[in-house]
Amino acid sequence: MKKLSSRVSAGILIALTAWSTVAAGSVWASEPDPEPRPRIGLVLSGGAARGIAHVGVLKVLEELRIPVDFVAGTSMGAIVGGLYSAGVSPTEMERILSETDWRDLLDDRPPRRHLPYRRKVDDQNYLAQFEAGFNHGSFQIPSGLVSGQKLGFALQLMALQTVGIEDFDQFPIPFRAVATDLETGKVVVLSRGDLGRAMRASMSLPGIFSPIEIDGRLLVDGSLVRNLPVDVAREMGADVIIAVDVGQPLPDKEDLNSISSITGQAMVLGSYQNVQEQAADADVVINPLLEEFGSAQFDRGIEMVPLGEQAARSVELQLRDYSISEESYLAFQGRLRRPRSLEGERISSVQLSSSSTADPNFLFRQIETKHGDPLDLEAIRRDLQRLFETGDYERVDFRLLPSDEGFDLIIEAIDKPWGPNYLRFGVGLFADLEGESFFNLLSSYTMTRLNRRRGELKIQTQLGEDPALFAELYQPLSLAQTFFAAAWLRQSTSTIDFAVGGGATVPYRVDAVELGLDLGVQLGRFAELRLGVSRGELASELRLDADVPTDFPREAEAETGVLRFNAVVDQFDNVNFPRNGYFAAIDVRASREQLGAEQDFEQLFAFLGLAGTHGRHTILSLVNLYSALGSESPTVHDLGDLFGLSGVSQGTITGRYGGSAALLYLFRLMDLPTGLGNGVYLGASLEAGNLWLDQDQVDLGDLHYAGSLSIGVDTAFGPLYLAAGFAESGDSALYLLIGRSF
Numbered sequence: 001m002k003k004l005s006s007r008v009s010a011g012i013l014i015a016l017t018a019w020s021t022v023a024a025g026s027v028w029a030s031e032p033d034p035e036p037r038p039r040i041g042l043v044l045s046g047g048a049a050r051g052i053a054h055v056g057v058l059k060v061l062e063e064l065r066i067p068v069d070f071v072a073g074t075s076m077g078a079i080v081g082g083l084y085s086a087g088v089s090p091t092e093m094e095r096i097l098s099e100t101d102w103r104d105l106l107d108d109r110p111p112r113r114h115l116p117y118r119r120k121v122d123d124q125n126y127l128a129q130f131e132a133g134f135n136h137g138s139f140q141i142p143s144g145l146v147s148g149q150k151l152g153f154a155l156q157l158m159a160l161q162t163v164g165i166e167d168f169d170q171f172p173i174p175f176r177a178v179a180t181d182l183e184t185g186k187v188v189v190l191s192r193g194d195l196g197r198a199m200r201a202s203m204s205l206p207g208i209f210s211p212i213e214i215d216g217r218l219l220v221d222g223s224l225v226r227n228l229p230v231d232v233a234r235e236m237g238a239d240v241i242i243a244v245d246v247g248q249p250l251p252d253k254e255d256l257n258s259i260s261s262i263t264g265q266a267m268v269l270g271s272y273q274n275v276q277e278q279a280a281d282a283d284v285v286i287n288p289l290l291e292e293f294g295s296a297q298f299d300r301g302i303e304m305v306p307l308g309e310q311a312a313r314s315v316e317l318q319l320r321d322y323s324i325s326e327e328s329y330l331a332f333q334g335r336l337r338r339p340r341s342l343e344g345e346r347i348s349s350v351q352l353s354s355s356s357t358a359d360p361n362f363l364f365r366q367i368e369t370k371h372g373d374p375l376d377l378e379a380i381r382r383d384l385q386r387l388f389e390t391g392d393y394e395r396v397d398f399r400l401l402p403s404d405e406g407f408d409l410i411i412e413a414i415d416k417p418w419g420p421n422y423l424r425f426g427v428g429l430f431a432d433l434e435g436e437s438f439f440n441l442l443s444s445y446t447m448t449r450l451n452r453r454r455g456e457l458k459i460q461t462q463l464g465e466d467p468a469l470f471a472e473l474y475q476p477l478s479l480a481q482t483f484f485a486a487a488w489l490r491q492s493t494s495t496i497d498f499a500v501g502g503g504a505t506v507p508y509r510v511d512a513v514e515l516g517l518d519l520g521v522q523l524g525r526f527a528e529l530r531l532g533v534s535r536g537e538l539a540s541e542l543r544l545d546a547d548v549p550t551d552f553p554r555e556a557e558a559e560t561g562v563l564r565f566n567a568v569v570d571q572f573d574n575v576n577f578p579r580n581g582y583f584a585a586i587d588v589r590a591s592r593e594q595l596g597a598e599q600d601f602e603q604l605f606a607f608l609g610l611a612g613t614h615g616r617h618t619i620l621s622l623v624n625l626y627s628a629l630g631s632e633s634p635t636v637h638d639l640g641d642l643f644g645l646s647g648v649s650q651g652t653i654t655g656r657y658g659g660s661a662a663l664l665y666l667f668r669l670m671d672l673p674t675g676l677g678n679g680v681y682l683g684a685s686l687e688a689g690n691l692w693l694d695q696d697q698v699d700l701g702d703l704h705y706a707g708s709l710s711i712g713v714d715t716a717f718g719p720l721y722l723a724a725g726f727a728e729s730g731d732s733a734l735y736l737l738i739g740r741s742f
Helices: 006-019 048-063 076-086 090-099 117-124 149-158 195-202 230-236 259-279 298-313 316-322 326-336 360-366 377-388
Strands: 040-044 070-074 132-135 138-140 144-146 175-181 187-190 207-209 212-214 217-221 240-244 284-286 347-352 393-403 406-415 421-431 437-447 456-464 468-476 483-501 504-523 527-542 555-570 581-591 601-614 617-627 635-639 653-655 657-671 677-692 704-715 718-727 732-738
Touching: 040 048, 040 076, 040 230, 048 076, 048 090, 048 240, 048 298, 048 316, 070 076, 070 230, 076 090, 076 149, 076 175, 076 195, 090 298, 117 504, 117 527, 117 555, 149 195, 149 377, 149 393, 175 195, 175 230, 187 195, 195 212, 195 217, 230 240, 230 259, 240 316, 284 298, 298 316, 347 360, 360 377, 377 393, 377 406, 483 527, 504 555, 617 677, 635 677
Parallel strands: 040 070, 040 240, 070 175, 144 207, 240 284, 347 406, 653 677
Antiparallel strands: 132 138, 132 421, 175 187, 175 217, 212 217, 393 406, 421 437, 421 732, 437 456, 456 468, 468 483, 483 504, 483 635, 504 527, 527 555, 555 581, 581 601, 601 617, 617 657, 635 653, 657 677, 677 704, 704 718, 718 732
């Protein structure tokens, strides 16, 4: 929840600081108006992002001194209407909306740097973001692209003025939120409970947001059955109805010329007809002109507020019939905006709700808020964020209920319905458009919570040019999960260059099987350290005819015995296109005859990545280092990849010592819609590097230089690059790169 994002939480909390919550049992007093008048109901329609125009309408209603006695809303109309009923002014709403990072709010993935290290492992293998489940012999998928965790928490913060009040008639303005019962298709009018959850349920568009269960009913977006709930406001007792419709108008016949447009038209015809019927029963109907705005353009929401104002002013003569005197309106606003305080309140208990499916023992280990603590909303936010970042839960909510000693903190944690065993997939494609290419399909299956200490079994497979299988049983040694043991098996087939003397290398196709046992330390969300031992077998065969000594074997078999140390520090915000953070890895291996190896030698590999961003500009540095540590290691490395001496032909620069460094500039050209990916980038790099067979040959004055121009797309399926590389030697290459391989 990156600061929620920082701009989201800052905007919300600034707006709420002055009146954060309730004294137990208090409600707003209902005082009679000094002058008789009709009771006015305000009805706000759904329309997703277009619903932000409601704020502009509210600003004009207040300017014209029109009191609102009842509010009924659907979807985005329920959010704006619910906040207004709770006492949030239109000016405060506009400020919150202007500071809200909607892209972050509608993306449920926690900030990657905040994830426990164990949850970052699949990202390091460039798997797609989409996660499915495979449990009890069948596949499960999430019930929506977005569970609404961040949005739900933001709504709860915005609605804190109503904490402890279960009856929506006790708000400063009585309120109703409209949702749809997914099981029966009937209208559900929410008049009690937690306001944040009610608003969240009302806007749960099927397929986008996961449904919300309230009182045993599975609820989705109310726009499916009542997008303009005029009848609901009538039932509340309204004599006059002011209705605001921000729904998308139906397209003209000329625009119905594709499968998508015709299908979309068919899906909304029923809802549109219902809106027209409801609007006919309203006394004043306001239709903001929002033709240039789509329902998903939350990032442009603040631009719609003035259009809501314009639409309200276009019916000003009708609205003025319901204006009241300045004195009466000041009294009305005094009741509406009456401040309430949490100062001095305490947490009387911390409980898990009866509807939660979480393991209480694990959950309460993550919660720092305790009985008797001062009521600290920021501390509660951190607790819920910490829970959500474990990756176990579809949603984590909270409620504050008044008690004799303060407030009971009720936490509802819902396990992922598609867990606890998860599948992720990926693609690895490389082509230099000059003949060199490979293609691999990747998968990862993780079985979690195998025992009380939350052991895991991870099975990764790769099919294609370099088939591979990796299985690991990962077992924490304590409930704190700091220390762990891991037993693993790796089988792979790959091409490896071996030194044959005189500076020459030859490619071998190597089949390897290796068993290992590691002991390690997981340093929270930052790093993992491992020390382990492995035994294995290699079977190699010369891949191509080559000019090698006659006594050099065409085929060979060998046993391996390796002592290894591995450390990874992962604080990249995104492994595909890092914008901020750092990533460091070091892997040291010592082959030993005492462990069954054919010969003694050492190898070291190290990587360092640093990223920083200002606005749309990112600077990324990438450094790879190789060393045989003074030994006669049989393995050599090569350069010639994208950002690793781009443009150089693979296999022309090989050795046991050396590496490469790249300085990459990325310009974020555009954002991608949530669910499809993150962004499109234009890039340019400067690169240097070399490899040497022997340590005494290393000479930094003998570096090769290269560069590249690229366009990259950070898709939900992995990184995609189309690039051109240029080497100082005059060599060049074109690259198509999708994802990576294990």
